[in-house]
Amino acid sequence: LDAKHEQELKDFKAQQNDTPDNVAERVSTISLDNTNDATSNETKAKKPSKAQKRREKKEAENKAREANIAEQEVANLSGARHIEAQKIKEILGRRGLTVFSVPSDGNCLYTALVDQLSRQGIEADMSDMRKKTAAYIRANKDDIMPFLCDHNTGEPYDDEAFEKYCSDTENTPAWGGQLEIKALSNVLDHPIEIVQADSPPLVIGEDTKNTPLILSYHRHIYSLGEHYNSVIEKPEEDEEDT
Secondary structure, three states: OHHHHHHHHHHHHHHHOOOHHHHHHHHHHHHHHHHHHHHHHHHHHHOOOHHHHHHHHHHHHHHHHHHHHHHHHHHHHOOHHHHHHHHHHHHHHOOOEEEEOOOOOOOHHHHHHHHHHHHOOOOOOHHHHHHHHHHHHHHOHHHHHHHOEOOOOOOEOOHHHHHHHHHHHHHOOOOOOHHHHHHHHHHHOOOEEEEOOOOOOEEEOOOOOOOOEEEEEEEEEEOOEEEEEEEEEOOHHHHHHO
């Protein structure tokens, strides 16, 4: 009991010795603690809901996507694909012609030529055209084989590789290039004109007297590789665009 009284007396004397600064410090601490509690409660009350967070996230994603699209559109206008397309459009436009697109499936050369022939009233079939092309290459093996080589190794074709090349030409959607164009010009007995962006038109089979079959050659139109389209007369409503 005496010890308890002694402690109470010490506490009383300590309070008596308090300075205004000490009291102010204690009051300030209490006030700050209360303010912090109130602020914390207010923050908790204003915390966004999960639904609001999802909406805000979706809005941010949409804005980012729109910005990317806008940037890509600007890049496309100065890209190789757009520049090439504009050049071909201008070249053909001066002749009253325009591009007629065909699918990019490996058969574009043959499909474009089928379209050209059909516009001249000549019925043609893409599969049959491939067979005739392969037959022409086989029949002219001695003249053609020296110009064929493996694209990966640079090694010239042997008989086995040559036959595989012919088989692929006949039975698969293997892309056709200048060799196939030369073969097709002979098979179809038509000159074939290739319009391109950065070079004069290439005409193969000029000695034949039939109406030329006109194609456009695109190096940059697709990321997978080169492509051919058919070329047709420009519709009258588009003449103002030339």
